[in-house]
Amino acid sequence: MAQVISSSRARWYDPDSATLDRRIFSDPEIYQQELERIFGRAWNFICHESQLPEPGRFFMNYIGEDQVIAVRDRKHQIQVLLNSCPHRGNTVCRAEQGKTASFLCSYHGWNYDLDGSLIGMPGENQFYRGDFDKKAWGLGKAAQVQIYRGFVFATLDAQAPPLVDYLGWVGRLGLDMVASSGDIEVLDGVQKNRIKCNWKLAVDNLYDWYHVKVSHGSALRIGLLTEESMAPDGQMVMLGDYGHGIGGPGLSQAQLNDFVERMGNGEEPSKWYDLQAARRLDQRTRDELGPVGARSLGHPNIFPNLWVTLTRQLCLRIPRGPFETELWWFTLLPEGMPEEERRMAIFIANHMFGPAGFLEQDDGENWSHSTRGAMGNATRKRPLNYQMGHGQDTVVGDPSGQNSIETVVNEHGQRWTYQSWQDWMTADDWPSLIANHTPAPTGVV
Ligand code: FES
Ligand SMILES: [Fe+2]
Incomplete structure (x- = not known):
């Protein structure tokens, strides 16, 4: 029988057992504290x-x-x-x-x-x-x-450290993935929709490459996505202080070299990662992203709630009470993008995610039901399981400082999010968060 988590405030997330008290998705008092301690302090x-x-x-x-x-x-x-x-x-x-x-x-x-x-x-x-x-x-x-590189951030807390320090290398890399393609234009019109779910479940999902083939099975069946591209075995995770992270598919150095060589010879894209890696063709971009960052095709989250997508979009997950989240989709394209490419990028932006997107309708449904489950008095006392890959991977150091976990589909990003969330929620102010937050892990994770 699943263990019931104690109500001790500092143990909503238990890093030893990798389990989570699901009351954090429904408790109105916790929600009020999030407004104060997370959104009130963060950039x-x-x-x-x-x-x-x-x-x-x-x-x-x-x-x-x-x-x-x-x-x-x-x-x-x-x-x-x-x-x-x-x-x-x-x-x-x-x-x-x-x-x-x-x-x-x-x-x-x-x-x-x-x-x-x-x-x-x-x-x-x-x-x-x-x-x-x-x-x-x-x-x-x-x-x-x-x-930072054109992205405007604000904090309500005078004690917050400078934005570049807050972002750290992982948060900066997440934004560089969009900004390194040159000057950006934000398309007019932010797509906005509401989903009846707790905001953290939407954040949790961006690291989740386990659900793809199941939740989005219809995309597979109609051929919108291929089996190979939906949740590739080669996965990379990068974790940064204060809760930033990047998780998802990663190329080996050999795959990246192969891609650059084939595309350099004018070959047509034939592998799943060719389209996603197209921006990596440019040496300047690869230099900007760094030796490890250039191999990542993952999803960055700038803590707490900004998802940077591979489709050149940003999605803010704005809380609307414990049970509702407003999703704001910004589409950013490089200035002077060739017309046909631009039209395709806009088509993808409209049809993959967002309120009319093929994928997000599947996701939203699941998040709503997960949130609903956290309201039941008996149900919410039973912990959620975040044990995939727990204690089974190692953070690999790189001389560039870009440390990464190279593995298969996993839940490192989610565990990191809840560990960091707990650090924020239990710190009384910025100086105590700086002094006491869990540093980005090294060694076995
Ligand atoms: S002038 Fe703004 S509320 Fe009275
Ligand atoms: Fe999804």
Whole structure:
């Protein structure tokens, strides 16, 4: 009979038995703590710099449940403002993106400049008698806003370390996988849909190459995907501090060399990895990704909730309470991509994942049922099993510093996510998270 996990707060995830207390998918109190301790502290992806080309251009997003407006101000700085008027709390912006001269609250008319400062209010002299401290009542702001290779991140925590340190080499490599193909253009229109599942189950799944042939069996049957490409035996995992990870198919050095040679001779793609590896053809890209990174065709997750896909998309998994997640799909293509390739990339972006995607409908259904199971009083007391490959693989060191696990289909990425999640949830602040978080593993994992 499965063991029942004790309710001890620090043991939601038990690294010794690789089991997980499934109440983390349903407990409202845990959810509130996640908003505080994870989303309130992390560097959260907001948008791509190119979406804010000039002063006044804005893009709306969320940090946890906090709605934020990213806007380029008059000094060309990117501000990330809380979308809530300090008077009665109404939102000051309702559009998802656009261009504006200021943010005018629709309730009583307080007006905010692009940097969030309060610049006007009806009745300032008559009703407030000329005695109001406008400087003290601007919009709330993110504590820090920083950019890595065009990707704009914000944190609500002034103590958070610099973004590049937070990302570490794994998080940076994850973004480099998109950015190394040159200047990027973000396609207009972020696809958004909601799934009735806990956000962590959506994150868990991006490392999951075990479900593919079963959940997505219909894609196999109609020939959209081939048996060989769905969950290749050669898998690579890279784990980084604070919960970042990359997991999925990996090429051996011989496969990469073979690919470069065949494509260099003008051969047509014939192997499953040819299409996925197309970007690796360019020596500059391979140099940027590094000797180990260049062999990875895996899925990066920038902790907590940003998935970088092989289809040149980013997917944010935004929590909407413990039982619902909003998925935001950004499609990023290299500027000046040949028209036909661009059309194909957009077709794939629309048809693989996203609300109309062939694959995600299968996934969403499973995540919803997993979440539903975590609500049952008896059911949720029984732990979930994360034992695949546990204690059976080794982190291989590389002189470049890009350490990796080279193995078969596994659950290293999921275990790392929950271990790191637990570190975040039990740390009282950033200094304690820096001092006490589990370092990226070495040796046997
Ligand atoms: S709520 Fe915004 S002006 Fe009153
Ligand atoms: Fe899937």
